[in-house]
Every structure is written in C-alpha cells, then in structure tokens.
Amino acid sequence: MSIDYKKALELLKTEEPIYYDGHLKRKVTGVVWRRDVGALVPRLEVLDEETHSISYVGLDKVDLAEDVRIENPDGSEVLKACYRMEDIIDQIKTSIAYERGAGAAEGYVRLMREAIKLDKSICDFAIRESDKKVLETIKAGQDLSGEEIAREDAALDKRIEEFEEESL
Known part of the structure; x- marks a missing residue:
C-alpha cells in the first residue's frame, strides 16, 4: 500500500506511527519535495x-500502522527452537x-545451525514485542517526560557499568 501527499501532510500533523x-x-x-527529471x-x-x-522514505512504500497486522509476540517460535536445541544437546x-x-561432532554442527535459527527467532520476537509496546504507548498518549527519560538513561548507564565490571 502507498499513501498520497495529502495523507503524508495529515500524518505530519497527527504524528501517527507508520511502517x-x-x-x-x-x-x-x-514532507520534502525533491526535483527528479522534470x-x-x-x-x-x-x-x-x-x-x-x-x-527519508518514498510514499509508495509507506503503510499506516493501523493497516499493518502485528502478530502476537507469544514466543512460540522461540520456544520451539529452544526445545530443538535441548534435544540435540541430549x-x-x-x-x-x-x-x-x-x-558428537555431527550433533555440534546441528546445534550451531539451530543456534542461528534461535538467534533469528529471538530477534524477530524482540522486534515484534518492541513494535507492539511502541504502538500501545503512542495510542495511549503516554510519551515519556524529560525526567522519566533521564531516569531511564541513568538506569541504563548503571546496567552497562555493572555488565562491563562483570565481564572483566
């Protein structure tokens, strides 16, 4: 699906999320107008x-958030990949x-292939879950205040420091 420039101007005013x-x-x-061959x-x-x-994106590849169905990130693919890995480990x-x-060597190779699949499943799961949370936050109109962002940043910095200390 694509949108026209009138819808683009409407999106600029309403600040709705897009895909x-x-x-x-x-x-x-x-909304930026570029000159292209006449x-x-x-x-x-x-x-x-x-x-x-x-x-900067073209109007022809934009979908409205309401038109995109977000799958429920229930984690079933992640769990399936974990179970397959457990079987291989056994x-x-x-x-x-x-x-x-x-x-054992053959099993190790299969385990690594399953680990790659698990990595992809976890990344897909995290992205879908993140998209769902962002849309829920936007729809609820609960944008973070400056103070909340500062607290989140401080907490993240603290977690990063703890992680770096543990990894040393």
Whole structure:
C-alpha cells in the first residue's frame, strides 16, 4: 500500500506511527519535495524508533500502522527452537557417553545451525514485542517526560557499568 501527499501532510500533523519496509517509524517529521527529471517528488522525513535517526522514505512504500497486522509476540517460535536445541544437546551427551566422537561432532554442527535459527527467532520476537509496546504507548498518549527519560538513561548507564565490571 502507498499513501498520497495529502495523507503524508495529515500524518505530519497527527504524528501517527507508520511502517516502512516492515519497520516501525515513530512519526513523520517532514514532507520534502525533491526535483527528479522534470517532476517534483514528495518524500517523507520520518523518525526511526529503532535507530533514533531520521530517514527519508518514498510514499509508495509507506503503510499506516493501523493497516499493518502485528502478530502476537507469544514466543512460540522461540520456544520451539529452544526445545530443538535441548534435544540435540541430549543426543550429544549420549554420543559422548558412548564414546562416539563422530556423533558428537555431527550433533555440534546441528546445534550451531539451530543456534542461528534461535538467534533469528529471538530477534524477530524482540522486534515484534518492541513494535507492539511502541504502538500501545503512542495510542495511549503516554510519551515519556524529560525526567522519566533521564531516569531511564541513568538506569541504563548503571546496567552497562555493572555488565562491563562483570565481564572483566
């Protein structure tokens, strides 16, 4: 689906979230007209929630947040990947117990392949969950105040320091 420039101007005023290429964008911050081979082409300037940056996107690839169905991030794919890995680990343990090195090596390769799938499942789960929370926050009109942002930043800095101390 795409939008026209009138809808783009409306989005600029209402600050509704949009989706571009499957990624949630916080809001439209500007409509920019660019000259392109004898024509003026409108592009949206949007605030990217994931990278906290501005992106310029074409109107033809923009979806309204209400038109995009967000799957319920129930984590079922993540759990399935975890169970598959547990089965493979059990097979590796059995191979080691019966001194079958080739079976353990084969199991290790399968385990790494499943770990890659698990990584993708967890990332997809986290993104869907994050998008859902952002939309809920926006719909509820509960934008964070400056004080709340400062508290969140301080808490994050503290967690980063603790992590760095533990990893040393």
